Amino acid sequence: MKIPLRTWSYRTAVFLSLAFVVAPLVAVVWVSVFSNKVISFPPLGYTFHWYVNAWELVDFREGFWLSFQVAIAATFLGLLVGVPASLALARANFPGKAVINTLLLSPMMVPAIVAGSGVYIYFIQIELLSGIQLVATLPGLIIAHVVIVIPWVVRLVTTSLLSANENIEEAAQNLGATPLTTFWRITLPIARPGLVAGGLFSFIVSFTDLEKSLFLVGPGRTTLPIAILNYLEWNLDPTVAAVATVQIFIIGFALIVSDRYVKLSNAF
Template identity: 60%
Template sequence: MSRAGIRRTYGAISGAVLAFIVLPLVVIVWVSFFANRILAFPASGYTLDWYTRALETDAFRDGFVTSVQTALFATAASLALGVPASLGLVRGRFPGRDAVQALLLAPMVVPGIVGGAALFIAFIEVEALLDIQVAGTLGGLLVAHTLIALPWTIRLVSASLASADRAIEEAAASLGADPLTVLRRVTLPAIRPAIVAAALFSFVISFIDLEKSIFLVGPGRTTLQIALVNYLEWNLDGTVAAVAAVQILIVGTALLVSDRYARLAQAF
């Protein structure tokens, strides 16, 4: 095959993969405007009523607020814990470093439903030992979502630190900068794209989580994903598509804004 043919084949494959990823999102947004009382093709008309209904549904509003608050806390906590941990894992030399890194990254490979059940059992054991309620509380939910987000921060920041040029830090130190100044003025600015990417991924992973939340959310409290599942049990209309479209808009906007100010491509 000629070089031009290889390029065309590669372009066609890339286009097919991109369409496979993007097309479901386009369909969800499209369906959210259908006037059909039950989701079906073709559309009998178009309306914005499903967005109004989603906004007026208490479970969706309360779930959205809880999901955003939980995701923001998980993002902040994962950065506060993950960035120092990444510095220690990449720049430090201590026995058992590989084991610690594997342990911190384990939540990425454990199935969500298994992790949720394990956390619930662990919280019950803590309650039995300390006589303090953990499962079903906001604190327990925040801890669980921090554990969801932390591996993404460690993975992204560690990769950025490993590829960073140590000579720049050494040059700053040789010119009289103390370690804290080197960290603040050289290291952290160099890995800023990775930190922004870690914050974005942490927020999204926490915001869309269902498996752990369904085990740990307390009575009288819900997340947006749980509210969606509960709604789908008895309804199949455009309200769910409208809520999904809003989530796509939020995540897409966050991605574009983050890339505008931090050039996320440099983090990978």
């Protein structure tokens, strides 16, 4: 059977697009097992030594743990703030709704380095006016990361709520369900794909953030992106590729497990 030109062109475009996205990931995983002490092609051999080397470096271990803590805290707080905001934007009509929606999504529009320096200056002003130190503290770093994860939560949860049939919630209340019961048993399950997707993307954005951490991390502390940047300043071996490969598999595993129980495609 002859394949139409349009179908063939469409399949080719899809394949090239996927290859464009996946090829860099495959390259990173491949480089992580090179035996070369300096990354170069072709490889002289293959080894898992660089994974062991990454684990033995204190900066990578402590950086991973700090990034993980900050990402978990920022994701949790981002959900606490973003879910009520999404519910209001999706279900209520009030003056200034468009302005608030733009304000909540604005951190996605600001260049990362500009946002990092802006948060740093803002925290300095707070310290000058109130004496409360946020720069170079863990709470300050978490607050900065909450700011960058809120847009993801608001955008994805709001999309899930808007794509659902609002009449289901009205029917539940007409049958005697209280607003709280309706929220827990109807609204939250409807928004679950958006909640999971928002939480996952929030964790990823916070965990991989460099700019806010670079301005706000305290002395003697380092996040994983900063540890990678510092290592690359003096080394060109595949250790960083090994660290990146671990990140790729962790994030990929989380996405696969989440999609197994919650279809993330329903959140978009």
